[in-house]
Amino acid sequence: MIDLTSNTAGIISPNPFWLGSGPPTNTAYQVMRAFEAGWGGAVWKTIGEPIVNVSSRLGGLNLNGQRMVGLNNIELITDRPPEVNFKEISEVKKRFPKNAVIASLMVESKRETWHDVVKQANDSGADGIELNFGCPHGMSERGMGAAVGQVPDYACQITTWVKEVATIPVLVKLTPNVADIRYVARAAVKGGADGLSLINTINSIMGVNLDTLEVAPNVDGRSSHGGYCGPAVKPIALHMLSQIAMDPEVGVPISGIGGIASWQDAVEFIALGASSTQVCTAAMHFGFRMVDDLIDGLTQYLEKNGHTSLAGVQGRAVPRITDWGHLNLNYKVVARIDPAKCIQCNLCHIACEDGAHQCIRPVQPGVREFPVVDESSCVGCNLCSLVCPVDACITMTRVDDPQAPSETWSQRVARTGSSLAAWEASDTHHAGTTTGTSD
Secondary structure (H helix, E strand, O other): OOEOOEEEOOEEEOOOEEEOOOHHHOOHHHHHHHHHHOOOEEEOOOEOOOOOOOOOOEEEEEEOOEEEEEEEEOOOOOOOOHHHHHHHHHHHHHHOOOOEEEEEEOOOOOHHHHHHHHHHHHHHOOOEEEEEOOOOOOOHHHOOOHHHHOOHHHHHHHHHHHHHHOOOOEEEEOOOOOOOHHHHHHHHHHOOOOEEEEOOOEEEOOEEOOOOOOEEOOEOOEOOOEEEEOHHHHHHHHHHHHHHHHOOOOOOOEEEEOOOOOHHHHHHHHHOOOOEEEEOHHHHHHOHHHHHHHHHHHHHHHHHOOOOEHHHOOOOOHHHOOOHHHOEOOOOEEEEEOOOOOOOOOHHHHHHHHHOOOOEEOOEOOOEOOOEEOOOOOOOOOHHHHHOOOOOOEEEEEOOOOOOOOOEHHHHHHHHOOOHHHHHOOHHHHHOOOOOOOO
């Protein structure tokens, strides 16, 4: 038997698939329908002082015929009074006692105001609280959301206020709109957070209509920066998740968020340390029934790999991540092309010639019917295999001696006596990980 039970900071759910705070968790009607479909938990749409939303609110990024690979929203928190939301949370918990209901909260930065709303969450029967320190638009301009999550001292202070009266576990939801997400995570833990959830949405402008020059989403001819989510943000979310999971100063459970749309995505988050996962954009796109595929896929994956619970996977990929300076410089792979699968499109040659290292000779009718790799100049960058439209036509094959000694950049610097060793040992190096590409 496969046990999918999830435990995130004491919040127990029958499986690790939660609906993230957003439009799908706006009402008891929606959350109960989600639980009937099989979702393990739900983070209620953020509760606070009711607001007035604008119309329209969403903008989508389409790519090569695929809809909503990215989604931008300028929607704010709940537009319903707190007492209505907490009453509905109580109703949901009475009907679905085994499912996790987490109350997402956001109010002004006053101790008594936080105490009041947290006490209401306690009394509602919610299984936990999620502090929304991540919303990047609308609420941040009012001194809430990301305005709190971008300042470690503020995050620590408010978490401390919440923990003074909370009788249920408290998760702090982190904003990705910072230079280093670890600083706020540490501050939240210092304030007493029982766990963390990440990432919230990324600041974005969705696009410009080239005919009208209006910006999406359009509100009477104008727009604003909004929160970016959906499949396109998953690599960023995984990076930040791994940073938190590896940080010895954090050490609390994590609920993973950001572009999860399949069971494979969820396994990646769990392997990098998450104990539960939150899905929002995909549920808005495909509906609540998608959870069937999530549960079936995760169950079969665990069974196939000899695991009986999430513990068999959780955090197992974390030790495989290290600083660039600790990677083996002697490891060598080259591209190899399978002639039987090649469709003679020459995309690998074009990519290598113009974007990489000019080591692939193209198809030449009457001379050669498939591209040829000059392995002596191939640096193993992977570009050709990434652009190839045929699966497994180009494989990256190891050609160094696996038994030969490895050497990292750090070791080479130490061996050669380079002054760069000082940088490797510096506070700047250990304070954060450089992102992006560089020469």
